[in-house]
Amino acid sequence: MKIRFLLPVLAVVYLAIPYLWGGNNYVMSLLVAAFIIAGVALAWALLANLGGMVSFGHSAFFGVGAYLSALLCINYRLPVLAGILMGGIGAAVASIAMLPALRLRGPYFALAVLAYANIFKILAMEFKGITEGAAGVTNIPALPTVMGFDFSSKLGTYLVIVTIVLLFTGSYHLIRVSHYGAALKAMHDSEDATRVVGVNSTLLKAMMLFVSAFMTGVVGAVNAHYINFIDPDYAFDLGWTLLPMVAVVFGGYRTFDGAASGRGRHIHAGPVGIQGPDRYRAPDHAGSGIGRHGAVQPRRACAANRRQMEADSPCSSLSPSTSSSAGWPLCKMFPWKSTPRMW
Amino acid sequence: MFDLILQATYSGLLSGGSYALIALGLALVFGTMRVINLAHGEFVLLAAYIAYTVESQMGWNPLLALPISVVVVCITAAIVYLLVTRLDKNREMNSLILTFGLGVILTNLVLFIWKADIHSTSVGWFQEAVVLGPLYSMRSELLFFITSVVMVAILWVWLDKSWYGRAVRAVSSNRDAAKLMGINPHVTELISFLIAGILASFSGVALYCASVIQPALGNALTIKAFIITILAGIGSIPGVLIGAVLLGVSEALTITLLSSALQELTGMLLLLFVLLALPNGLFGRAGRRG
Numbered sequence: 001m002k003i004r005f006l007l008p009v010l011a012v013v014y015l016a017i018p019y020l021w022g023g024n025n026y027v028m029s030l031l032v033a034a035f036i037i038a039g040v041a042l043a044w045a046l047l048a049n050l051g052g053m054v055s056f057g058h059s060a061f062f063g064v065g066a067y068l069s070a071l072l073c074i075n076y077r078l079p080v081l082a083g084i085l086m087g088g089i090g091a092a093v094a095s096i097a098m099l100p101a102l103r104l105r106g107p108y109f110a111l112a113v114l115a116y117a118n119i120f121k122i123l124a125m126e127f128k129g130i131t132e133g134a135a136g137v138t139n140i141p142a143l144p145t146v147m148g149f150d151f152s153s154k155l156g157t158y159l160v161i162v163t164i165v166l167l168f169t170g171s172y173h174l175i176r177v178s179h180y181g182a183a184l185k186a187m188h189d190s191e192d193a194t195r196v197v198g199v200n201s202t203l204l205k206a207m208m209l210f211v212s213a214f215m216t217g218v219v220g221a222v223n224a225h226y227i228n229f230i231d232p233d234y235a236f237d238l239g240w241t242l243l244p245m246v247a248v249v250f251g252g253y254r255t256f257d258g259a260a261s262g263r264g265r266h267i268h269a270g271p272v273g274i275q276g277p278d279r280y281r282a283p284d285h286a287g288s289g290i291g292r293h294g295a296v297q298p299r300r301a302c303a304a305n306r307r308q309m310e311a312d313s314p315c316s317s318l319s320p321s322t323s324s325s326a327g328w329p330l331c332k333m334f335p336w337k338s339t340p341r342m343w
Numbered sequence: 344m345f346d347l348i349l350q351a352t353y354s355g356l357l358s359g360g361s362y363a364l365i366a367l368g369l370a371l372v373f374g375t376m377r378v379i380n381l382a383h384g385e386f387v388l389l390a391a392y393i394a395y396t397v398e399s400q401m402g403w404n405p406l407l408a409l410p411i412s413v414v415v416v417c418i419t420a421a422i423v424y425l426l427v428t429r430l431d432k433n434r435e436m437n438s439l440i441l442t443f444g445l446g447v448i449l450t451n452l453v454l455f456i457w458k459a460d461i462h463s464t465s466v467g468w469f470q471e472a473v474v475l476g477p478l479y480s481m482r483s484e485l486l487f488f489i490t491s492v493v494m495v496a497i498l499w500v501w502l503d504k505s506w507y508g509r510a511v512r513a514v515s516s517n518r519d520a521a522k523l524m525g526i527n528p529h530v531t532e533l534i535s536f537l538i539a540g541i542l543a544s545f546s547g548v549a550l551y552c553a554s555v556i557q558p559a560l561g562n563a564l565t566i567k568a569f570i571i572t573i574l575a576g577i578g579s580i581p582g583v584l585i586g587a588v589l590l591g592v593s594e595a596l597t598i599t600l601l602s603s604a605l606q607e608l609t610g611m612l613l614l615l616f617v618l619l620a621l622p623n624g625l626f627g628r629a630g631r632r633g
Contacts, residue, residue, distance in 0.1 A: 104619075
């Protein structure tokens with residue numbers, strides 16, 4: 001994201017949206033749900049877009065973060081914010097169990113991680129002494145009131161989750177432009193070649209897994225404190241993998257603003273969607289600023305972006321996607337490799 | 344205690360047989376196209392619900408639903424094939440996401456049409472006991488097992504002897520070379536999808552007769568079928584039967600010796616063990632996955 005976009009984004013997210021809709025609990029709850037999915041989507045995209053590891057197991061991190069934070073806050077009276085941090089760290093620790101799966105590639109990795117996610121869910125169900133089993137954890141402390149401002153309200157939670165997602169966005173960006181990002185990009189294209197030039201790809205993948213798990217755990221913990229109740233079926237639901245995946249794929253696989261903006265559209269397509277076909281235009285605030293074009297028309301977005309990069313030949317930039325033999329509807333839905341990376 | 348373990352092993356053997364029939368379709372498509380069809384469990388579910396409709400609406404024996412369900416499931420399978428075949432880049436990975444999404448759509452379609460109630464056959468004949476010495480089972484379970492073994496045998500012979508069977512194997516071992524030999528890979532892949540559909544309709548109808556069905560079952564069936572496919576290794580048809588029996592028996596023993604809640608855990612641990620320790624599955628030919 002260019003720095004000149006940053007200020008408008010911050011202004012919209014922190015001033016305009018709270019000013020316009022801050023009092024409307026329905027809109028705020030939609031935005032909170034959208035940003036929770038956005039947070040997981042960013043974490044998922046970190047693995048999938050940068051490292052080329054499609055994971056079906058992020059629900060495990062989400063659930064571990066939620067459970068750990070909730071139980072620490074209830075049993076050890078930890079402050080909620082510290083609990084959220086611990087949730088993220090706990091999810092990263094839990095991801096150590098998944099390290100052996102990093103040896104696998106492609107669909108095997110995806111489904112091995114799915115097996116891990118199922119195992120975590122069963123463990124949460126069975127360790128009744130710690131997790132209360134299928135009955136779930138009730139009365140999870142809400143986000144605190146700081147200096148008279150109640151962060152447990154819809155608006156307060158919105159500000160918390162938006163801050164977290166923006167921080168994640170920043171770290172995603174930093175990872176992407178660092179030499180880790182370059183190595184990951186290279187690994188995505190050819191892992192063998194990357195190993196040949198001396199990159200420790202297993203270590204790199206493990207680090208990305210930790211970061212991704214940490215992010216997902218934090219978001220899971222925030223969600224637990226937001227809704228004040230979790231049970232294994234909810235916290236480890238496959239949907240916590242699925243919805244972010246839909247958001248990332250919908251927004252444009254391997255682009256950045258796609259991952260961030262896809263989530264806004266996704267949630268609106270749910271509860272608001274029944275209101276009419278112009279659902280993509282009406283409540284645009286969720287996707288605004290961060291990515292205005294990624295979700296609905298990935299191809300146009302990519303063309304625009306390429307035009308920036310290769311200003312001398314704007315027309316040729318369209319050819320890879322239009323000449324793709326997949327035909328346009330699928331090409332629009334799955335702009336896998338014809339889409340250049342944002343940033 | 345010994346009796347109990349014997350009975351558990353027998354029940355596990357029978358349910359393993361039923362898993363084999365479900366997993367066979369997945370394994371066939373996986374072997375031919377390297378596509379893990381995560382909507383396969385939903386094919387089975389669809390067939391089971393058609394059997395339910397035939398029984399509850401027309402009052403026929405659910406076995407008579409077989410022709411209808413074969414037609415419906417094969418059409419669904421053909422649609423899924425047409426969508427999958429339009430992916431031209433990184434098909435192995437992208438088809439995973441695509442079929443996963445199609446599975447979710449099918450589950451919700453079933454939920455929309457038939458609601459979330461749990462159904463099971465009301466034909467008493469299926470539920471009567473068959474006693475073999477000290478071992479007990481339901482007639483339907485035994486029927487399911489026998490059907491499964493027969494289908495595995497038919498498929499094995501078909502792949503071995505018939506022209507199309509050999510074409511399927513040729514495409515699976517080297518797609519480009521098969522093209523040079525005049526085999527149309529698209530037709531071959533479509534055929535493997537259709538056969539997977541036929542196998543899914545048999546297992547769906549049998550599932551309805553032997554057990555209870557509900558919309559959430561599809562995903563669980565897919566996961567079981569996938570575990571078995573990985574256990575067997577790519578390209579091994581009898582391996583599917585053995586892998587399925589292994590899964591069925593270990594699940595049944597877990598239930599008897601430990602707890603029924605840990606049933607799913609057994610399968611998952613088995614999957615992880617095979618993925619991490621046996622690179623080619625139990626019977627698969629050599630190939631890299633890591």
